[in-house]
Amino acid sequence: MFNTNSLVYLIGLPLFGATFLLLAGRKVDKWGHILATVLSGSAFIVGVDQFFQMANRAPEDRAITQVLFSWINVGTFNVDAALLLDQLSICFVLLITGVGTLIHIYSIAYMSHDENRRRFFAYLNLFIAAMLLLVLGNSYLNLYVGWEGVGLASYLLIGFWNQKPAYATASKKAFIANRVGDMGLSLAIMIAFATLGTVSFAGVAEKSHTASQGALTAIGIMLLVAATGKSAQFPLQAWLGDAMAGPTPVSALIHAATMVTAGVYLIVRSNFIFDAAPTAQLLVVIIGAITLMFGAIIGTAKDDIKKALAASTMSQIGYMVLASGLGPVGYAFAIMHLLTHGFFKAGMFLGAGSVMHGMDDEVNMRKFGGIRLFMPITFVTFGLGYLAILGVPPFAGFYSKDKIIETAFYSGGIKGILIGSVALLGAGITAFYMSRLMILTFMGTPRYTEDKNPHESSFLILLPMAILAIGSVASGFLLSHGNALVNWLSPLFEMTEETENEIMPPIVISSLALVFVAAGFALAWKMYARSAVSNTAPTDVSIFTKAARRDLFQDDFNEAVFMRPGQLLTKTLVSTDELLVDGTVRGIGKAAIGSGNLLRTTQTGFVRSYAALILIGAISLIAAIWVVTQ
């Protein structure tokens, strides 16, 4: 049905949708969203077809590349517009188109009351297209296009309701933070070209052995910077929380399931660089570890349900980044967690959306409570996702997260123990804040005001949630059954048979993890189920809570270190330009006029002074000549 150049359709269909919907204008408001959904769906079908074709091929020739045209060709800098579909990218293709389509469906109902629904779907399609380009590009430069494309889409979607100044600011913040990351990416590409003379994945992979340690480390670090920007990793994490300004489906798709995981993709895709640059790899691990704690801690204090989920996303991606820093063994697990997380986090976001829908867009969990009675389905689906993220066997999270913790411990030495325990602790905290969220929202007694009447959402909203819930239950098992995913991906990585230094058997680790999770749950239960919860955030709280509520002062830090000095610098330069640079020019002009006025005073009007002038002139001529001749 499709041949290889159907790779173009993958991107082409949603891209067409976006362009068409944007250009067509209000005329197509009636059916625009349907078109968008259909296009995204068909992209998914193409993806599935590709998957089966690929599965039927021998592992070594599963990857297919399709050159569209020569994009930039200057001297030795030759970049084709080419697509690469291999075991790694197919995973993403399926995730993006699959979850994407579900969220299209969800949005049809969710955005039904919004007058700009057409534009919303146009953006969604634009995002799908850009994201697919990101994962399908066969060179860093092609990836870069998708990379900024998704940034653009996320900017547009976060700012979808930009008539609210705060939202507009949030979108801008996201774009800027991403741009900082992009800087890293472009620098990485420049270094790669300058040192290796190529920017295609294949080319770099092949040449990476010839390159010096330093160069590779530099590239690696720059790629990491890029990843931190896109995946909201420390220190560029600040934008993600505000990004929740966007409509909930957006948060589900872009800021939970797909875009924010692009950083992980980039690192895994660049495995050949990181494998050869231990320093960079170590940095990856550290960043991941920091972020997973960072997110987890913030998560414990958020009352805004979406922000809580966002914090959790941050932390979960921390897990993935950490894993991807653990070398060949880690990559697969990172991807696995990425996929499972895609299911359950998206599911939970949609659930949150459904709740908000039922509570006329209330987001403060303290104003929820006991909603399970009114929204059973939402409750169940959300609950499954909840169990998954906690890592309760046999739900999805259990397989993926445990593997990561395991690998962390096994990565050896102090480092292993350190990051292992961080991951472990993270799991505990995750359990705490997720239970807190669960309890505050669905359990206990209602705390919302009378005028609200919680009600279950419509079918179109529930369907995607249900499907994702199934994913949150099953995906983990399926992916890890007989190391399915690991074997699937292994041809891409140089599996080094590293010494399994089992400081403790896997079973111990798993049970340890469960203990931590249980502890976290217990604490949450004690704090929020056993004791009454006020519907306003208590102010008499520990400094830690305050810090967590303020996102560990991330914004304050950025303001103090970047914004204010930046504004100051701008002001200074503006005045410098006015006074110094332009001033000099004007000064010269004034000087000329002034000297003119001064000199014209020699023109006294008296004949005798003129005569004197002539006389002096004559005398000085004589004098001068005399000097010259002497």
Next chain:
Amino acid sequence: MNYLTTLMLLPILGAVLIALLPKSQGLFAKYAALVTTILVAVLTVVMAREFIRDSTDLQFVESYDWIKSFGIKFAVGIDGIALVLILMSVILTPIVILAGWNESEGGRWSVKTFYILILILEAMVIGVFAASDVFLFYVFFEAMLIPVYFLIGGYGSGARTAAAVKFLIYSLFGGLLMLASIIGLYVISGQQGDHTFDLQTLSTLQISSTTQNLLFLGFFIAFAIKAPLFPFHTWLPDAAAAGTPGTSVLLLGILDKVGTFGMIRYCLTLFPDATKTFTPVIIVFSVISILYGAFLAIGARDIKRLIAYTSISHFGFITLGIFAMTTQGHSGATLYMFNHGFSTAALFLVAGWMISRRGSSTISDFGGLQRITPVMAWSFFLAGMSSLALPGLSSFVSEFLVLVGTYTRYPAAAIIATFGIVLAALYILIPVQKALHGPTSPGNENLSDLNLREKIAIAPVMAAIVFLGFYPAPLLNVINPIAQHTIAQLGFTDPVPTNGGK
């Protein structure tokens, strides 16, 4: 067929025709000007199709004696770079006329005068890019100023007179420095053979290094003022803010390119050694311009000034690319000139429409336009995106080429310059947020959206921006050969992959 002279004569004829019209025939003058410029554009495209891509020497060469006793010839001929720039100019001019359909009214003088000036300017611009005789180039370079001067001073707004004078004085000063250098060249050519201004001949002169440096400076400062490069830029914001949007497009989009074009065509060709001497300094100033312009743009309150400052930053990139002395940098820089022409045109035209509707050019006076005038807002947004070099839009290709090309030779400069892309995001998104987003601020409620004429005017620009973003090959194929040639002439070869010194 003598394409180039025809191209120059056509606008002149149009100008004469319009001049013969009675004052009352304003509308007819507009159509006449539009038709003429479109004809010129078409003819240029026809010429471009005959252009032989892979040859690096001048094509469509014509040469007539002009002032024999000084060895001055009316000699024209174009290489890939000139072709691209002429294309840009002749395509933008009709768009400007169409977009600024009513700019010509309410000036100091009649409507037809406006179009006479525009047409004369177009002829001069074609001449300045096509000239292959240094003296002829200089004549166009200077004469070009006069129409612009009257366009700004006669049809502009605000402190138009002061701005016009500032522009003229600045440029004249630069021009005179260049004249001194040209005289120097002329005399030296006389000492080493017949007096001549033929570019090729002059480039073979043996010039002592000190003289060469001085002559180089004469040319370079003139071009740096035109381009404009920090610290010679302060005329630009005033002029751009005072001129009509159309004038400003011609000014930033086309005229300023003469500066960067001159650097390639004259500074590099005539003074290879001096070029090498000064390259480090120029690199530094380019980088400064990039960041400096960006910061000023961030700090700007007036939307026209903002765009002007962004251009300063962009010209920093262009000079950086030129003096990086790599194929990528060179091609990138040339492509950048073309793309900058279009993205700035888009930005300025839309800004002009916003201003004329709102009656103010202060960014903070706008607000929530996206809801009232979606098409206009979108056009502005897209133009802005291309100005911040969003991948997939034309300016990305050029900007990235410049950066890559620079990195291979001057890593430090490239790294610093890269900060420019973050600043770019700021200086575009800040006005976007203030003007397009947020609640509809008072005074904007009933602004009208773009009408058909304006849509027709902006559509090709947008199309070009997007198309060339995905498929720049048509231009690059024309630019690459000459770029490689120039680099080779200067005795440079692209750095080979270093493997990081392993």
Next chain:
Amino acid sequence: MTFTAPVLSYQLLSPILIVLGGALIGVLVEAFVSRKLRPIAQLSLTIGTLLLALFQVFTIRNSQSTTAAMGSVVIDGPAVLMQASILVISILAAFLIADTENFVPVAAAVPGSEDERRAIQSGQTLTEVFPLTLFAVSGMMIFPIATDLITLFVALEMLSLPLYLMAGLSRRRRLLSQESALKYFLLGAFSSAFFLFGAAYLYGYSGSVSFEGIRIAIAGGSGNDIILLIGIAFLSVGLLFKVGAVPFHAWSPDVYQGAPTPVTAFMAAATKVAAFGAMLRIFYTAFANAQWQWRPLLIVISIITMLFGSLVAIAQRDVKRMLAYSSIAHAGFLLAGVIALNKAGLEGSIFYLFAYGVATVGAFGVVTLVRDSTGEVTDLNRWAGLGKRSPWVATIFAGFLLAFAGIPLTSGFIGKFAIFSAAYEGGSKSIVIAGVLSSAIAAFFYIRVIVLMFFTDPQEDGTSVVIPSILTRATVVICFVVTIALGVFPSPLLDSIKTLAIFIR
């Protein structure tokens, strides 16, 4: 050089003789022709004479002779070119002078006195100005071709004395006019005293009054250098005074302003040609071998002159004064041609002199047109908005200003280029730098005037542009056309200059 048969070749001298004759007839006309007919008679006489002389010059254009007047004048290419330029400029200026509006009816009458009023009422007009012009022209024609000190001195006085008088003939602002006459006369006489004294010392040094003799003496190097140098210095004072170089410039602004505008036009343009003609000949032939002594000095003077003229011009509020200072600046540029001391320098100077002269006449011609009830308006501020009132006049004036500023496609640019490239070739780069700088400064005030005319709204103060008389209009238009033509197609003139411009000894 050998003196052969002591004869005058009238053919070669005919242009001068014609002009002189015309002048004398003019005197007779003054005496005998009726008052009614006088103006037209004088005008036609003058124009006729000048045209005839011009024709004669044309006929002798290729002849060369050092013996035309027993070695006291030389006829060669430069001579022909200078005389031709002077004649052309004089014709144009004569058209302006023909507009007797500008002249006092009775020069002798006391300003504001009864008989002046009567004179005006009786509608009598002053016509002496025509013979005076012709006398001055004849002096100017001899000045650049003189080859001995006597002729040089006589010619100098011949061209000066009539001008002294003409400066005082303005109908309005009589006091200023007379004052300018007085200043011009006293300072002129003062400087010519220096000139003469210098001449005496040159004679003393060389034992000959002929340039050739002086040249040989200098080449021989015998004799007392100090005497020679005093000679050169003082002679130069006289010449530099005439061209208005700093510090001998002081007279020009006052005289330019006070004199009747047509006269100003005439002397600004024609005198410069004559004076520089003489200067070029002397310094290129007689003093050439002493260049190491005088060149540095002239370089300094030239630079000072350029900068001074340009700077002070910025500060002027009166059109005529501004033009005066700009002419000082141009004197500086022209000196560069003298300093160049090569063929290119000579060619450039001749071209520049002609181009500048034409543009100057045109510019002052425009000045005569801008008037109010009390006569010419020279206050710059009242020129505001001229572009609105009468776009054509404003455009033409702008054209002249751009030519002065040396913008391409005007004659001024070609001139500047020619002169500066010659100077550069002559090895004085400093001049080129200074020239470029002062040109930038100069541009500043030319542009200011253009701004005033075009970008400033007129205030209603009765300033208006009179419909020019056919002659004035002709002058202005011709000058404008020539100015542009020389900017676009200078080749014909440049080529003929190239072939002709060789000093013969």
Next chain:
Amino acid sequence: MNSANYLYLSALLFTLGAVGVVVRRNAIVVFMCIELMLNAANLSFVTFSRINGNLDGQVVAFFTMVVAACEVVIGLAIIVTIYRSRRSASVDDASLLKR
């Protein structure tokens, strides 16, 4: 007698004249000073003619006298008109044109 002395004399007279022009106010006197300078020049011409032993210098002297005479005519005419309209022959009064 050493003819150089005549030169010194003429130089002295010239200087006197020049200084006179600068210091005296009355137009007539100023003019006379100029005449003095001219004649100083004449003196040196004659002297040089003596030294050089040819007559050119003396010829010049005659010419100078004639020219000087013409100058007197013109000069007095101008000075008289000025005097009539201003009732003063002081050159300092004629200073309306300045700057």
